[in-house]
Amino acid sequence: MSWISAEAALGLLGTKPQTLYANVSRGRIAARPDPQDPRRSLYRAEDVERLAARQRGRRPAQQVAAETIAWGEPVLPTEISAIVDGRLMLRGEDAIALAETATLEDIARHLWQASHRPDLTGSTDLGVPGLRSAYLAMAELAATQMPTPGRARAVLIDEAEAALATMATALAGPGAAPMHERLAACWGRPEAADPLRRALVLLAEHELNASTFAARVTASTGAPLAAAVLTGLAALSGPLHGTASQSLGPLHDHARRAGAESAVIATLGYGQGLPCFGHKLYEDGDSRAAALLGAMTVPPLFSELMAEGERLSGEKPNIDFALAALTQAYELPEDAPLQIFALARSVGWLAHALEQIETGALIRPRARYVGPAPS
Incomplete structure (x- = not known):
């Protein structure tokens, strides 16, 4: 090298x-x-x-x-979502426009092509709300749900509803209110309900990202829908995906000590990419981030980082930056970005699982061997 x-x-x-x-x-x-x-x-x-x-x-x-397979041409046909000219389209509808009024439940109905919005009411105590409870509850559901082959779509929609309700209750606790209100109440921040609603809608689906592709591979084997969600949750937990917003921490700390300009210059000067800026699928900036940041009061230091980061790198903040700003603006839990991501993206994972099941095909790529020649 x-x-x-x-x-x-x-x-x-x-x-x-x-x-x-x-x-x-x-x-x-x-x-x-x-x-x-x-x-x-x-x-x-x-x-x-x-x-x-x-x-x-x-x-x-x-x-x-x-x-x-790495940010290249599409590898699977889908009717669920597409990024067209910088716009995220959800079954032909602009996600930014949907985020103005829609709830996560509305988006689930839309993406699943269901006859009704899913009932996410949870009455069972699944333990202390959070990611640990989500992993445990989804693993138990995956072990008890039936495989999907040979089962009618209406039945599978019901199981998708059960899987999403389990995720919702594990993360936000029991309740019957819309998910953004339940999450805000769980965190003791009712004033954050509307920004959370927007974030959940904007994050519900994003084409064949790593966790969605992983969930779709699992669904292609005929595994239970909850197993596909569990797979997506596992892939989402990586620092290059669902926890990417945490990478902003060192830059933010540096900016707090020495100012935003100094922090950005130092980061770029060492040949490091500016964390939470830029997105390979949005040449003119992540439209989801712009929509979320525009719907809340951005903390001053985040505003300074936005300005200096764009001026010096030519890149605009992405959705991970927006989630970090949302977390600080409303004093949400440190892992709030991942929890928001997990709850929202479960809708997309299930949509892709349902679509993959309809194809009846197993996703099985081939490898290109580059190791030692056989002796």
């Missing part, structure tokens, strides 16, 4: 420094401090050459196939 200077990288790419930083922020180009001069950064030559070749339109067939 070889590393090259910023000047060499810019020469190969034929772009401005801001574009190079943006590609680092988006994860397209790996960077590290220069051992000879920690104030400068080095960039992985392979990443730069691949991006330069893509811009010239010359991509090897094997590379195209490999990149399909």
Whole structure:
């Protein structure tokens, strides 16, 4: 593995420094401090050459196939959602417009194409509300629900409703109010109900992200719907997915000590992508983040980070930034972003599971072996 200077990288790419930083922020180009001069950064030559070749339109067939599975072309047909010209569409409806008035229950009905909104009333005490209870409750349900093959869609919709109700009760406790109100009440922040409603709608579905793809693979085996949700929950827990908002912590702490501009410059200066800025599927900025941030009073330091981050990196804050800002603005629990994510995205996981079941197909990719030749 070889590393090259910023000047060499810019020469190969034929772009401005801001574009190079943006590609680092988006994860397209790996960077590290220069051992000879920690104030400068080095960039992985392979990443730069691949991006330069893509811009010239010359991509090897094997590379195209490999990149399909990593932010590449769609790998599965779906009628559930799409990102078109920077807009997240949920079965043809703009998610930003839906978030103005819809609830999570409304979105579940819409995505599942159900005849009614799911009843998420919970009367059973599943333990202290939170992620631990969610994992335990969903695992128990996955162990008791029936496999899906050969069962009518109406029956499977009922089981999807049961799975979502279990997740809701595990995270927000028993109750009958709409989910955003139950979650706000559970956290003792009733004033946060409307921003939470918007967040739940905006996060309910987002195409074939890692957790949704994992849930869909599980559903393709004929496993119970709750097992697909459990799979999605496991994949969501990783720092590159559902807990990405926590990566903003060091940048926020630095900004609190030395100011937003200093924090952003230091982060970019060491060749690190700016956490919670930019999104590979939104060239002009994550529209979900803009919608959520525009519906609440953003804490001053977050506003400063937004301005300096965009000015210096060319990237806009993404939904993980917005969730971190929401958490601080309303003094929500530290893991509130992941809990919001898990509850909301369960709707999308179940929609994809139901769609996959209808295909009757097993998702089984092939591997391209690159190990030692057989002896």
